[in-house]
Amino acid sequence: MQKSFKASLVALLLGASLAATAASNDGQQRVNELLSVDAHYRSAWQSAIKPEQRLPDWVINLSGNGSPMTALEAGHDKYLVGQLCETSDCSKQRLYVAFNWDKSEAYGLLVQIPVGLPEDKSPSRHTDLHWLGEPDDQVKALLEEQLKKDPGWY
Template sequence: MTRKPLHAVALTILMSSSAMVMAANDGQSRVNELLSSDPQYRQTWSSVVKKEERLPDWVINLSGASDQMTAVTEKGDGYLVGPLCETQDTCTSKRLIVAFSLDKKDAYAMLVEVPAGLPADKSPTRHADYRFLGKPNEGIQALLREQLKKDPNWY
């Protein structure tokens, strides 16, 4: 008789701990919400942008249109990665791909700018300017590029 409640308690604990792990990695974070969600994100991002010149305000403040972020790994290290656009309408020509380490101590980004008015038959990949922020190594640069390639409108 006592085993049923014990099993039920064990099952409840197991299910709730699994749910907590999934919630921590469910992609519900958005780039444009990070700086207000945790002071550590703000501090880390501030240290990245203070070393850069001539960044637009939407990049400095991580404000604009954003999709959900995803958790990815690079050489065993976990990162929360996601896109940010100046506005939804300008996403084709101005976007930022951001990666924060899961411990929130490191941040990297790739600012992608395509000339405004690029004809639809021209590949944005070939005409884009890429600027890396936070001094990412080659592995992180590849991670950021891969995230950009996941966009079906990027060719």
């Protein structure tokens, strides 16, 4: 009887420890964690970037600084959406991604602001926007809306 009580107590303490550890994290998946967490995300992202000739490694691997993912709707479809930026220059190199709810398709909007753009020049008028994964107009609008929320975008 005492063994089962001790085992129950150990299990309870272990569970509490795991819960405390999880609570210290924000509990949301980040863009830069997706490919290592789920093979479906990895497969969808590889399909989206397959036709591309040249992409930076951080885009290919989704390995920059990632934001927490958010569930959003475009039309009647749900997407998991987030932002990633190039680690050494977040202000000039950004990627907005959207994965459909069943993780079978991925889309991206790569935003590259020219290096040396003067402060008085609007990034929105001088930026190269590159679409990944052939998004339809609804997904494009969804990702563009995420870009417009950026305080440095005008």
